[in-house]
Amino acid sequence: MPAPHDSIITRANSLLAGGRVHDAIALATRAAQAGDPDALMQVAIWRLSGHPLPRDLPEARRLLRRAAEAGHADAALTEVALVGNGSGGAPDWPGALALLRSAARRDATAAAHLALVEAMALRPDGAPSTLLSGDRLSTSPDVTRFRQFCTPAECAHVASAAQHLLAPSAVVDPRTGRLTEHPVRTSDGGVFPPTREDLVLQAINRRIALATNTAVAQGEGLVVLRYRPGQQFRLHHDCLPGVRNQRIRTVLIYLTDEFTGGETQFPAASLTVRPQVGDAVLFTNTLSDGRPDPSATHAGLPVSTGTKWLATRWIRANPVDPWNAAQTAS
Numbered sequence: 001m002p003a004p005h006d007s008i009i010t011r012a013n014s015l016l017a018g019g020r021v022h023d024a025i026a027l028a029t030r031a032a033q034a035g036d037p038d039a040l041m042q043v044a045i046w047r048l049s050g051h052p053l054p055r056d057l058p059e060a061r062r063l064l065r066r067a068a069e070a071g072h073a074d075a076a077l078t079e080v081a082l083v084g085n086g087s088g089g090a091p092d093w094p095g096a097l098a099l100l101r102s103a104a105r106r107d108a109t110a111a112a113h114l115a116l117v118e119a120m121a122l123r124p125d126g127a128p129s130t131l132l133s134g135d136r137l138s139t140s141p142d143v144t145r146f147r148q149f150c151t152p153a154e155c156a157h158v159a160s161a162a163q164h165l166l167a168p169s170a171v172v173d174p175r176t177g178r179l180t181e182h183p184v185r186t187s188d189g190g191v192f193p194p195t196r197e198d199l200v201l202q203a204i205n206r207r208i209a210l211a212t213n214t215a216v217a218q219g220e221g222l223v224v225l226r227y228r229p230g231q232q233f234r235l236h237h238d239c240l241p242g243v244r245n246q247r248i249r250t251v252l253i254y255l256t257d258e259f260t261g262g263e264t265q266f267p268a269a270s271l272t273v274r275p276q277v278g279d280a281v282l283f284t285n286t287l288s289d290g291r292p293d294p295s296a297t298h299a300g301l302p303v304s305t306g307t308k309w310l311a312t313r314w315i316r317a318n319p320v321d322p323w324n325a326a327q328t329a330s
């Protein structure tokens with residue numbers, strides 16, 4: 001028997017670990033129905049992940065709503081993310097912003113997000129209200145740089161929001177079972193899942209959509225990479241082998257510039273881009289017929305000193321569903 005002071009969540013998780021799935025669900029669901037904020041959040045997480053309950057995004061949103069109303073700060077932020085990015089309903093920027101405003105009255109994290117969003121010039125749908133203009137650095141490959149695409153405060157936010165997502169890009173060697181260095185990318189990195197797309201990130205994603213003349217839904221989840229001295233992204237192409245929905249464009253946003261080395265290089269154009277904080281580089285990976293453009297091969301050169309932080313958004317030919325990873329891979 002678990003100790004009586006164990007939380008419902010601890011008890012539900014130990015029931016799950018012991019294979020007593022029905023008992024775990026019954027315990028947490030009962031507590032959620034009684035209005036326990038942690039239980040509401042737990043059942044919402046199960047509804048989002050699809051384990052041990054079937055995925056049900058609208059139901060997850062209803063549970064998050066009740067948890068947020070009961071004062072669960074993380075539930076409130078998750079609800080804001082889902083309302084804004086259209087998980088379990090149509091994307092609703094004004095609705096998400098109103099929820100963020102109300103969360104910001106109680107929660108410092110929400111208030112910090114709101115301050116960053118309020119400093120942006122946005123249309124009612126969250127897209128930038130100003131035109132973005134870039135400088136063409138090369139035509140083959142097609143590379144454009146947008147100076148100060150993000151403010152230093154936005155860059156700092158993206159990097160710090162990504163801290164808990166970072167994992168070494170090591171892979172398991174199938175022969176030895178041991179972790180070994182990824183053959184191409186030695187940085188640490190992570191992808192923001194839809195549940196963690198706060199409105200600062202969503203506004204940046206909308207800005208990227210405008211700059212690339214694509215729909216927000218064509219973008220894969222924003223990736224953040226951190227390169228320490230010696231780390232690099234060796235020469236590669238962003239197109240994926242054998243997929244129908246190809247990565248047609250890439251946007252890189254330099255989140256820091258207090259480092260040496262770490263330039264982005266496009267050998268076919270003899271082009272080397274020196275990162276400056278907030279600058280974005282947009283390039284096209286495919287030719288007009290949709291096939292990969294060989295000249296778009298590029299590298300992130302090794303960092304010599306300091307730490308390079310980068311945000312990458314790979315943009316597909318057609319919308320991707322962030323809740324369906326299999327679809328992203330094909």
Ligand SMILES: O=C(O)CCC(=O)C(=O)O
Pocket residue numbers: 233238250252262263264265298299300301310312
């Ligand atoms: O680190 C860089 O400058 C390049 C990153 C890159 O190629 C990518 O994220 O696809």
Ligand SMILES: [Fe+2]
Pocket residue numbers: 236237238250298
């Ligand atoms: Fe790349």
